[in-house]
């Protein structure tokens with residue numbers, strides 16, 4: 001069971017909840033990404049980074065393109081924009097982006 005899940009791991013799956021609202025002197029919008037437990041991996045070696053990334057995000061807010069998610073659609077997290085140290089080849093900084101995810105048939 002655990003191994004099968006790990007082979008098909010797509011990490012945590014989120015549903016976008018985008019809301020526009022009016023404020024006293026203008027307007028704004030809010031994006032909430034709600035984790036969908038039944039589609040999400042409970043955590044394995046492949047997606048373990050996501051838990052830490054999400055809890056760190058509150059401070060850094062570095063999810064790429066979060067403004068462009070579509071309301072009601074499902075998204076997974078993917079690593080992008082790795083920056084390697086040119087001398088050591090070790091990845092020093094990287095970001096996660098949201099990618100559309102479809103429920104497998």
Ligand SMILES: [Zn+2]
Nearest residue numbers: 009041044047
């Ligand atoms: Zn996983």
